Amino acid sequence: MTLQTPPRYLFIGGLHRSGTSLVNRLANALPGAGGITGSAAPENEGVYLQGAIPHTALSGRPMHFAINPAEHLTEDHPLNSLKTRERLEHDWAPWFAPDLQWRVEKSPVNLTRMRLLQQLFPMSQFIVVLRHPEAVAASVASWVDEAPATLIDHWLAAQAQMMADLPYLHAVMILRYEDIVADTPKALRRIAGFLDLPETSTPEAIADGNQQYRGATEMTASQAEQVARWGYQPGLHVVPYEGLVQHPLRAVREAAAP
Numbered sequence: 001m002t003l004q005t006p007p008r009y010l011f012i013g014g015l016h017r018s019g020t021s022l023v024n025r026l027a028n029a030l031p032g033a034g035g036i037t038g039s040a041a042p043e044n045e046g047v048y049l050q051g052a053i054p055h056t057a058l059s060g061r062p063m064h065f066a067i068n069p070a071e072h073l074t075e076d077h078p079l080n081s082l083k084t085r086e087r088l089e090h091d092w093a094p095w096f097a098p099d100l101q102w103r104v105e106k107s108p109v110n111l112t113r114m115r116l117l118q119q120l121f122p123m124s125q126f127i128v129v130l131r132h133p134e135a136v137a138a139s140v141a142s143w144v145d146e147a148p149a150t151l152i153d154h155w156l157a158a159q160a161q162m163m164a165d166l167p168y169l170h171a172v173m174i175l176r177y178e179d180i181v182a183d184t185p186k187a188l189r190r191i192a193g194f195l196d197l198p199e200t201s202t203p204e205a206i207a208d209g210n211q212q213y214r215g216a217t218e219m220t221a222s223q224a225e226q227v228a229r230w231g232y233q234p235g236l237h238v239v240p241y242e243g244l245v246q247h248p249l250r251a252v253r254e255a256a257a258p
Helices: 020-028 082-095 108-112 114-120 133-139 148-168 177-182 184-195 209-213 221-230 250-255
Strands: 008-013 033-035 102-106 125-130 172-176 244-246
Touching: 008 020, 008 108, 008 114, 020 033, 020 102, 020 125, 020 177, 020 184, 082 114, 108 114, 108 148, 114 125, 114 148, 125 184, 133 148, 133 209, 148 221, 172 177, 172 184, 177 184, 177 209, 184 250, 244 250
Parallel strands: 008 102, 008 125, 033 102, 125 172
Antiparallel strands: 172 244
16 A cells, blocks of 8 residues: 655745735646646635634734734644644645645735744745845835834844744745846746745746835835845845755755855
8 A cells, every 4th residue: 555645835924915915826836736727715724724823804904913923933832733734734735736745835924923824734835935125115015004114123023033943943934026027037046945845937927016106205224234134225226145944954055046
């Protein structure tokens, strides 16, 4: 009797309007990988299709969830249990194609749940998507009644928390939206390398969505100093960023390197 290898999970997270849906589509295009399809959930996000981790209308709010202590879930959370894992798999299973090597689940709130998800699915991997904070602030302005400077402060706080979580994660990669739109085939190759899957052709033409936000409110000098580590500068300017890939295997790290 041959035992079937269970699928592994790739969780994609990031602030709203950062490009998580774009990365989800790229990952789903890879042979052996696939995401949630056919559901009525917004953007087919798995967070809406499960009852294991409570997700109310007050959860996951744009430019709020990432600095809400109650939504930062780690390995110490009471939901770190076999029961939670089994409920997640039960609720998600109908929405994934059979025989996948990788189940790709994209929800912005994964940004603050990576440590718990790693405990529930020990062989899972994570992609965090970043986008210029001025573009994010301008993009969510119609959703959130806050000043641009406040939204950028939220961006900074969210990434600071994410950085504090990174040492606990075995396998995580940070991708910038700007690098994806500048060279999509390269970004797709990196994702394939991170998952140890064969490469494929780019599934779609991708335009630079930041262009529509030219003239948006710029960061303050203090904010600019803090975001410089990510290669972001005032006026939506972007400079090279060394990137980050963590994985136990050197071959995977090299295949996914910038």
